[in-house]
Structure formats: C-alpha cells, structure tokens
Amino acid sequence: MTRTSCGARGGGVRRRTTRARWRRSTAALICAALVATACTPGGDDEQAKGGAVDGAAVEAVAKGLPDDPAQAAEQLVADILSDDADRSAAATAELLRRSGHAIVSAKGPVVAVPDQLAMVDAPVYAELVPILARATRAGDRYSVEEFATLLTSVGLTEKDPTFAQLTAAIGNWAKEPGDHPIFVTAAAGVRALAAHRQQVLFPGADPASVFLDPLQTTLLLGHATSRFGEVNPGAKPQALGRPGLVDRLLGGGVAHADPAGPCGEFAAIFASPSDPAGKAHADFLKGELKDRLSKEFLTEGGKEVFDKANEAWGKAGAAASAILLMLGAxxxxxxxxxxxxxxxxxxxxxxxxxxxxxxxxxAGIALDKLECYALAGVDIPKPGPxxxxxxxxxxxxxxxxxxxxxxxxxxxxxxxxxxxxxxxxxxxxxxxxxxxxxxxxxxxxxxxxxxxxxxxxxxxxxxxxxxxxxxxxxxxxxxxxxxxIGKTFDLLKEVLVKAGxxxxxxxxxxxxxGADIVLAQGSSEVNLLLAKLMDVHVDLVSCTGVAGPFKGTAGYAGAESSGMLQAAGAVTGVNVPKGFAGQDNEISVMTNDRQGPNPFFIMKGEGGAQFLDGVLRFYPFLSTQFEVLADYRVGRPVGDVEILLGGSSFPFSDLSWPIVRVQEDPRCPKVKYSYDGL
Structure with a gap:
C-alpha cells in the first residue's frame, strides 16, 4: 500500500531534473528518487507548473502488484522502462518507496512513507523522481568502477572495492529466507534493471559491458550508506535533534531549513524521532547490503574499510540528492x-x-530554490543550453x-x-x-x-x-x-567530480x-586397441564470420590393423588386411550465432553405427591470444572444434583444436581496407 502525507491527496510531485549546486550534507540518498506522489503547499496549480506525478498515479501503479516483493519489483521495473513517461515516474517512485526511501517535498512535507522501515539518511526529493525515471529510460550509465570510486569518495571505504567484490555482493544480496522486504525489493529491482539490458551482475561478467543506470546507482548507494529506522506512521511532525559534534564536522544527520516548520516533518515518520536509527529491531535488518559488502570485503581481509562508515551518512546522502539534481543536465x-x-x-x-x-x-521544477533537507538553500539553475x-x-x-x-x-x-x-x-x-x-x-x-x-x-x-x-x-x-556547510560543500564537490x-x-x-574468415582446422592420429586411425581431420572455413556457413571436409585418411589383430587372424586362418581406405565427406555447418555447441555429422561406420561427428563451440568474448597455424598464418581464437568418436570425446588422443579468425584464405575473397585523407 502506498502511504501519502499531503494536504490534498493526489497532488503531484513537481518534476524537475536539476543538478545545480547543493547545500546540505546530510541525508538524501545517493542518486535516489523515490516514490513520487508529492503534495506541496502550493496545491494543484503549483504542481501543474512542474509536470508532476500525482498520488493517484503512484497508487494506480501499485495496485495488483504480486505479494512477493521480488516479483513486485520486477513488474515495477517493466513499468519504469515502458514508453509511458508518467507511469514510468510513478513506478520509479513506488519501487523506491518499497525499497525504504521516504519521499519528501522540497518545501518540507513528507509525500510518501515506506512500510515498516525507512532510511534515516536517504529521503528523496519528490520533484526529482521524474528526472531519475527519464535518465534511467534514456540509458544514462555509470561504470561499476565509477560506483566503487563513489563509495570511497563518500567515506564508506578506504580503497575502491574491486569489480568482483561489488558484483558478488550485489548478486548475492537479499537472497536468504527471512530477509526484510525492503532489501529484497531493492536487490530484485537492481538485478531486474540489469536483466532488461541482458546483463548479469556477477564477478565473471565483462567489466567493459556491464554498467549501472541512475536508478540502480540510487538504490545501491542508499543501501550501502544509510542508517535505518522503524517507521511510525501516526507520529506528528517533529524535527530531528540538533546534530552532535561529529555530525557537524562530518555532515551527518538530515538538514532542515526550519526545524520547527514543515521541514521537520521527515523526523516524525520514525518511531523515535530524536534517535530514529536506534529504534530499528535487529530482525528488521536481515539482508542489508552493508552486511553483504562486509562479507565480500572480509574474504579479502578488508574489514578495516568499514571503520569510518559513519562518515558516509550525511556525505553520501547529500551527494545522492546532488547527483539526482545533476541529472537535470x-x-x-x-x-x-x-x-x-x-x-x-x-x-x-x-x-x-x-x-x-x-x-x-x-528544468522542470516550478521552484527557484530548494527549501528543505539535503540541498536546502540551493538555487535551481535556469533551463537552456x-x-x-x-x-x-x-x-x-x-x-x-x-x-x-x-x-x-x-x-x-x-x-x-x-x-x-x-x-x-x-x-x-x-x-x-x-x-x-x-x-x-x-x-x-x-x-x-x-x-x-x-x-x-x-x-x-x-x-x-x-x-x-x-x-x-x-x-x-x-x-x-x-x-x-562550506566544508561540506567542498567535500560534495570532490565527490561529484569523482563520480562524474x-x-x-x-x-x-x-x-x-569482404570476408570475415574463420577457420576450424586440425588433424591427429587415433590409437585404438586393434587398429589405428590415421589423420583424423577437419578443415572448415567460413568467409562470413562465426555465423557461417562453415564449409569444407572432414574424415580420416585410413586405418592400420594392429599386430595383435594380425596375429589373431593368422591363428584363426582369417585374412586380416593391414590397412583400410579412409574417407572424406563434404561438410556444411550453419551455426546458431555463438550459442553453442553446434554439432555436425561427419560419417557413419559399418552397419550404420555412429562413428565420426564434430562440434563447434564459440567463446562469448573476444580472445586476446594468438595461434600460429601449421602454414604459419597467425589467427585469433574465437572458439574450438572437436571430433567425436561414437558420439563422445576420445580421451586418449587430442581431437580438439582452436577455431581462429585469420586475415586471408584462398577459399575466401581478399579485400583490403584503407582510409582516405578526409
């Protein structure tokens, strides 16, 4: 269920994609933009100026979602990536809310509240939700390496986590029985967003082809850095207490332009407004991303990277809101x-x-300045080139x-x-x-x-x-x-310059x-108990790349009977020939475009028994190695070809050879390429 807190329910979040400057260093989650059903004191007229997402749209997108949090997250991701911009923004807001992000108006009122548990340091401006949705649909991207640098910049880690550490943590996040729904939702949302791009976040993935979109970045940064508090929906608006010395120096705690006014309403959603993070039950925290990151770092002997994690609370929160604002650029x-x-x-x-x-x-926000929370006092840049x-x-x-x-x-x-x-x-x-x-x-x-x-x-x-x-x-x-906030602002500038x-x-x-020439060649002897197959071979070429067709020949040059078989024939009076003629067959193989293996038939044996078959397999990546062929041509491996005996690999002879890409072959046209002087 979506909970809204507004003067007029159904009022909209003013969409705004901004990024300008920011002001507070405290709790606004990292790239986040959450449940977007915003109401501000200005009412419907003010919302209309900003192209808002209204509360009715968020509630509509939440209706009919599966009870299972992972399945609900996957359905919301499908809506986020749809062509309907309004539904996309509403689904973005609902996914963020279900993931633990409170949605707040730039003027103070809390627009939407998570269920049971909320991030203390990561409220999201409702006005920025449409920007986040748009940037995610548009394919904006951060590399995993950039995200690792961001974690270090905000103070969570002392050195950048490796690609393997981060992807292992994300891949295994919130998969245990009993993990809290907000963690299950956030983790499933991150993985579903990657899956829609046909990407899988795991240590064996290619770092050059895997990236994080702005919504993934928002969810991951918030869950990696924020504290959590138990939600009390009936609490009256109150301000958070005055930050202590550490918070004042490091930028922790949520900033409010006026703690006694509407900017204090965020604190009131927690069961203990003066100490919201201290009220969360241990059971509520099962499945935290921080725990998963810690486990991955501990395997590397890196426990110390979390020693200064408290420094990240405010800094990461303000950086998150600022990055969201920057998506307006x-x-x-x-x-x-x-x-x-x-x-x-x-x-x-x-x-x-x-x-x-x-x-x-x-610019899409009908405001000149943000008045509350992490970026209180920030002037909104003017639209234009x-x-x-x-x-x-x-x-x-x-x-x-x-x-x-x-x-x-x-x-x-x-x-x-x-x-x-x-x-x-x-x-x-x-x-x-x-x-x-x-x-x-x-x-x-x-x-x-x-x-x-x-x-x-x-x-x-x-x-x-x-x-x-x-x-x-x-x-x-x-x-x-x-x-x-001068010092804090300098820190934020440093963080955001590094994040890019x-x-x-x-x-x-x-x-x-021209020709994309790929060769599948090889030959070898096969020693059987009673005979030897000489020159078992395959020689196939494709002039059009790995998709084929691969054409050529395959077979064997002949067979020699063993001395044991000759002796047995002499004893029994059977004339055993010393050799058998070989056979070559013409082969043509169409592959299924890199999805292997690609089997092909070579020939049958006596009585129609299965004898020689082959299989082509292709790598899912481009090899950087080189192979020198028998005729001294140099090729780059793209897979391997194997000849099977009786349908199985033969363990006593090497019947597997690399498939290589070469620049020329007499069976393919030869074309040269050169650039003109333009």
Whole structure:
C-alpha cells in the first residue's frame, strides 16, 4: 500500500531534473528518487507548473502488484522502462518507496512513507523522481568502477572495492529466507534493471559491458550508506535533534531549513524521532547490503574499510540528492544516419556519419530554490543550453584489422576531428558539440559477401568540466541547526567530480563487403586397441564470420590393423588386411550465432553405427591470444572444434583444436581496407 502525507491527496510531485549546486550534507540518498506522489503547499496549480506525478498515479501503479516483493519489483521495473513517461515516474517512485526511501517535498512535507522501515539518511526529493525515471529510460550509465570510486569518495571505504567484490555482493544480496522486504525489493529491482539490458551482475561478467543506470546507482548507494529506522506512521511532525559534534564536522544527520516548520516533518515518520536509527529491531535488518559488502570485503581481509562508515551518512546522502539534481543536465546524443556502408571510392562524404551531443539543463521544477533537507538553500539553475562544456568521446567496435588487411575500425574520426577523441570538444552557444566519423574504402569495391557490424559511440560530459558555478554562494551559508556547510560543500564537490556524469551511447550499423574468415582446422592420429586411425581431420572455413556457413571436409585418411589383430587372424586362418581406405565427406555447418555447441555429422561406420561427428563451440568474448597455424598464418581464437568418436570425446588422443579468425584464405575473397585523407 502506498502511504501519502499531503494536504490534498493526489497532488503531484513537481518534476524537475536539476543538478545545480547543493547545500546540505546530510541525508538524501545517493542518486535516489523515490516514490513520487508529492503534495506541496502550493496545491494543484503549483504542481501543474512542474509536470508532476500525482498520488493517484503512484497508487494506480501499485495496485495488483504480486505479494512477493521480488516479483513486485520486477513488474515495477517493466513499468519504469515502458514508453509511458508518467507511469514510468510513478513506478520509479513506488519501487523506491518499497525499497525504504521516504519521499519528501522540497518545501518540507513528507509525500510518501515506506512500510515498516525507512532510511534515516536517504529521503528523496519528490520533484526529482521524474528526472531519475527519464535518465534511467534514456540509458544514462555509470561504470561499476565509477560506483566503487563513489563509495570511497563518500567515506564508506578506504580503497575502491574491486569489480568482483561489488558484483558478488550485489548478486548475492537479499537472497536468504527471512530477509526484510525492503532489501529484497531493492536487490530484485537492481538485478531486474540489469536483466532488461541482458546483463548479469556477477564477478565473471565483462567489466567493459556491464554498467549501472541512475536508478540502480540510487538504490545501491542508499543501501550501502544509510542508517535505518522503524517507521511510525501516526507520529506528528517533529524535527530531528540538533546534530552532535561529529555530525557537524562530518555532515551527518538530515538538514532542515526550519526545524520547527514543515521541514521537520521527515523526523516524525520514525518511531523515535530524536534517535530514529536506534529504534530499528535487529530482525528488521536481515539482508542489508552493508552486511553483504562486509562479507565480500572480509574474504579479502578488508574489514578495516568499514571503520569510518559513519562518515558516509550525511556525505553520501547529500551527494545522492546532488547527483539526482545533476541529472537535470541532459546530454542527448544523435546521429544524422543510423546506418552506413564502407566507401567504394575515396574522397566521398556520403558515407560519413555526424554525431551531435547536445548539453542542456532541462528544468522542470516550478521552484527557484530548494527549501528543505539535503540541498536546502540551493538555487535551481535556469533551463537552456550549456555552453562551454567539454564532451569526451569514445567508441566500442570490433577491430577490423583482425578480419582483413587494412582499416582497424568500422568508423574512425575524420582528420579534422581526430583530436576530439583524445582531448574532447567544447559545446557552443547552442550547447552542441559534434564528431564526424568515416568508414574505410574497400579495395576491390563490392567484392565478397555484404556483412554488418556495429560501432558504438559514447559521449560524456567531462567530470572536470563541472556544469555549475560552485562555492561562491555557499562559503557563508549556514542552516538553521547551526553549522556552516562550506566544508561540506567542498567535500560534495570532490565527490561529484569523482563520480562524474552519466554517459550516453548510440549504435551505428555499418555494412561492408569482404570476408570475415574463420577457420576450424586440425588433424591427429587415433590409437585404438586393434587398429589405428590415421589423420583424423577437419578443415572448415567460413568467409562470413562465426555465423557461417562453415564449409569444407572432414574424415580420416585410413586405418592400420594392429599386430595383435594380425596375429589373431593368422591363428584363426582369417585374412586380416593391414590397412583400410579412409574417407572424406563434404561438410556444411550453419551455426546458431555463438550459442553453442553446434554439432555436425561427419560419417557413419559399418552397419550404420555412429562413428565420426564434430562440434563447434564459440567463446562469448573476444580472445586476446594468438595461434600460429601449421602454414604459419597467425589467427585469433574465437572458439574450438572437436571430433567425436561414437558420439563422445576420445580421451586418449587430442581431437580438439582452436577455431581462429585469420586475415586471408584462398577459399575466401581478399579485400583490403584503407582510409582516405578526409
């Protein structure tokens, strides 16, 4: 059930995607944005100005959800990633609420309350929920390495956790019987968001292909750093007590612009407002992410990394809200075409692709200033293009030089833009920066099969090019509970510069003629008890990559009977020939595009018995090793081929060989690629 606390139920959260500056260092969860059914004193008219998510929408998305918290989280994730922006924002809010994040209005009132247990240090601005939903749907991303750096920056760890430690903790989080529903919900939500991208967060995953979206980052940062308190829905609004010395120095505790007014209402949701974290029962805390992280670090002898975890409470909370606000700084990445082809002659530009990154602040909050909680006193930036931002460019694409001689990439920057890939490019008055890329030239043009590849380009606002002026207005700021935030603000700036900004990616399809040559070759003898099979072999080639077809021959050169068999024949008077003729069969194998194994038939034995078969297996990753073939060609392994005897692997002879990608083979067309001078 969704609990709302508003003057007029059904009022909406003003959506706002902002990121400007922040002010308090205290409890606002890390990238979070939670249950979004906001009501503010301004009522419906004020909500309408901000494009709000209303309470009715959040309650509607919660209706009919399964009782099982993991299944409910998975259904909410499907709604979050849907094309319906309003439903997506409402589902984001409900997932955050069920995960333990209270939703608060920038003007103070608590909009939505978690069930039973809530994060003391991680209330989420209702006005920022639509921004969080939008950025998640848009594919904004943080690498796992960046998230590890963020944990260190906020003071949770003394050194960055490894990729294996973090993914192991996330993969095993909240899977034990009796774990509290808020932990089960958050963990299931994080894993479901990854699954929708066909990613699995586990230590064996490829770090280059696995990332965290803003909603995952919000959930993980909040659960890794916040304290928890037991919820008392009937409590009257009260302010948290004045922070102690440690909190004042380190930024802990929730900041309120006016503890006696509406900004004090957050404290009242807890059973013990003066000490909310002290009231949580031990049973409520079963399944905490912090415990799982600790277990992973303990296996590495790293218990000390949590010694200063209390420093992370306020710092991480304020950083989370600030990062959410920063999601208002949008980076849209577009291309003038989604598909291109290798050039058939040098000097043309028709095949070029121009990528455009547009940086703008997309303000949606009908406020000039945030008045309560972690960012109290922060001025909301004005909407519009962001001039002078540095855009960093990168690409992920196959190395074409491993296919045929010449061009090393499907697309590379034109000469005039080559420096942009190393130094970045500045946005102009319109907030735009461009990168022009070109494919190589085919020689001879149009020779061979037409194939397809994908080039992924990534644009990111440089983390050193911070989008807002920092520090000027904050050096003298202090909040109503009595301590200045200048030092805290400097810490937040450091954290956010290290965390950086999420990236945007775009995929360009690239067609080309030529050959992607993959060989499956090998031969060996097989010694049986009564005979020896000579030169059991396979020789297959695909000119169109691992998808095939693989064509060639397989068989054996002949067989020799053993001395034992010859002697037995002499004793019994049976004429046993010394040799048997071999046999080769023509083979054609279509693979199921890297999903293996891919079996193929070679030949039957006497009487139709199963004799020789083969199987192709392909790696799910690109090997960095090299194989030298018998004819001294060098190839890069992409899998292995094995010949089976009687349907099984033969343990006494090596009948398995690497499948390799090479640059040329006489059975495939030879094409060279080169870049023109443009």
């Amino acid at each position: 949008r980076l849209d990445l577009t291309a003038d075409k989604s598909s291109t082809h290798f050039k058939h002659r040098a000097g043309t530009r028709d095949e070029h692709v121009t990528l455009t990154a547009t940086a703008l602040f997309d 962001m001039k002078g931002m540095t855009i960093k460019w990168a690409s992920e694409q196959p190395l074409l030089g491993t296919y045929q001689e010449g061009g090393n990439q499907l697309l590379k920057a034109v000469s005039a833009d080559s420096a942009k890939l190393t130094r970045g490019s500045k946005t102009g008055d319109d907030g735009k920066a461009t990168l022009e890329v070109k494919p190589p030239v085919e020689d001879p043009a149009g020779e061979g099969e037409e194939m397809k590849g994908k080039a992924i380009f990534i644009a990111k606002m440089d983390k050193e090019s911070f989008p807002f002026e920092l520090g000027d207005a904050y050096a003298f700021l202090s909040n109503a509970v009595g301590f200045g 900004l999420p990236a945007q990616a775009i995929t360009i399809e690239v067609k080309y003629h």
